[in-house]
Amino acid sequence: MKLVRNSHTGRCVLMNNVRDKRKSDFSKECSDECPFCPGRKDILEYCRYEEVVNGKWMVRAIDNKYPALICDEERHNNGEIDYGKHEVMIETPNHFKSFYKFSEEEFKYILKMYKSRFIDLESEKMVKSVIIYKNHLKNAGASKLHSHSQILSMSFIPPELEREIEMAKRGVFTREVNILLESENFISFIPMDSYLSGEIMIKNKKYSRFDKITIDEIEELSVTLKEVFKKICRVYGEIPFNVYLHSLPRKVDIKEYRWHLHIIPRKGKFGGFEFGTGLYINSLDVNKMYENFMSKE
Numbered sequence: 106m107k108l109v110r111n112s113h114t115g116r117c118v119l120m121n122n123v124r125d126k127r128k129s130d131f132s133k134e135c136s137d138e139c140p141f142c143p144g145r146k147d148i149l150e151y152c153r154y155e156e157v158v159n160g161k162w163m164v165r166a167i168d169n170k171y172p173a174l175i176c177d178e179e180r181h182n183n184g185e186i187d188y189g190k191h192e193v194m195i196e197t198p199n200h201f202k203s204f205y206k207f208s209e210e211e212f213k214y215i216l217k218m219y220k221s222r223f224i225d226l227e228s229e230k231m232v233k234s235v236i237i238y239k240n241h242l243k244n245a246g247a248s249k250l251h252s253h254s255q256i257l258s259m260s261f262i263p264p265e266l267e268r269e270i271e272m273a274k275r276g277v278f279t280r281e282v283n284i285l286l287e288s289e290n291f292i293s294f295i296p297m298d299s300y301l302s303g304e305i306m307i308k309n310k311k312y313s314r315f316d317k318i319t320i321d322e323i324e325e326l327s328v329t330l331k332e333v334f335k336k337i338c339r340v341y342g343e344i345p346f347n348v349y350l351h352s353l354p355r356k357v358d359i360k361e362y363r364w365h366l367h368i369i370p371r372k373g374k375f376g377g378f379e380f381g382t383g384l385y386i387n388s389l390d391v392n393k394m395y396e397n398f399m400s401k402e
């Protein structure tokens with residue numbers, strides 16, 4: 106579980122042989138097998154967060170059984186591994202509900218959990234960055250149907266975030282064009298030059314770090330997420346998607362950076378061209394896509 110640079114390509118890669126043991130579960134039936142459904146007592150041992158309403162849990166964070174990184178401080182200090190904690194955030198007790206159907210209230214529980222786990226994981230001295238991400242359905246990399254996100258702390262800054270930081274240091278930021286929604290603290294838009302087809306960004310207007318999110322902003326973002334996913338559903342249907350959250354690492358200081366979410370509806374697939382060139386083809390007509398998103402229901 107170490108970050109190494111490939112000597113042939115110069116690319117960084119996280120070596121990890123544990124994750125190969127993961128089991129997929131996309132059964133249409135809510136089976137006893139689902140580790141995220143209510144009633145699993147064994148999970149309580151690994152539970153890091155829970156929001157309980159009227160005696161029932163709404164969201165829960167648990168240790169990831171197949172972590173990308175491990176939290177062994179001694180081995181990290183010896184230089185054997187890179188340090189990190191990896192958790193799964195279960196977003197609903199309902200096996201079948203997803204971002205496409207969550208209410209504002211449900212998004213609020215989810216965002217409060219994101220914030221709490223983010224602050225906790227980022228507080229460790231070895232940790233340099235924390236990322237929250239989500240894979241919805243198999244074609245977006247999920248191994249379970251039951252709606253969940255993941256949070257990972259790292260003793261390094263990953264290349265994607267490092268690149269954004271480098272651009273931000275030079276004063277280069279994404280242009281906020283094709284605006285889908287705008288409220289007091291958030292702006293949702295379709296970037297013109299995204300390297301992935303169909304990307305939507307939701308950007309906070311005030312803060313560079315996610316841990317600063319206030320309860321009012323959580324409420325505002327819940328409304329935004331509900332609206333954005335309603336639009337995605339109307340244009341594409343309930344397709345697979347990825348979400349990831351970028352927040353400026355603690356030890357980096359760029360006043361103009363704003364924490365944000367990337368939402369990637371998975372329209373396209375990757376193949377030899379992308380592997381061979383390191384380039385992704387954005388084949389969507391962004392103007393057309395914007396028109397579709399803004400058209401009345």
Ligand SMILES: [Zn+2]
Nearest residue numbers: 139142200251
């Ligand atoms: Zn389930």
Ligand SMILES: [Zn+2]
Nearest residue numbers: 269351365367
């Ligand atoms: Zn970003």
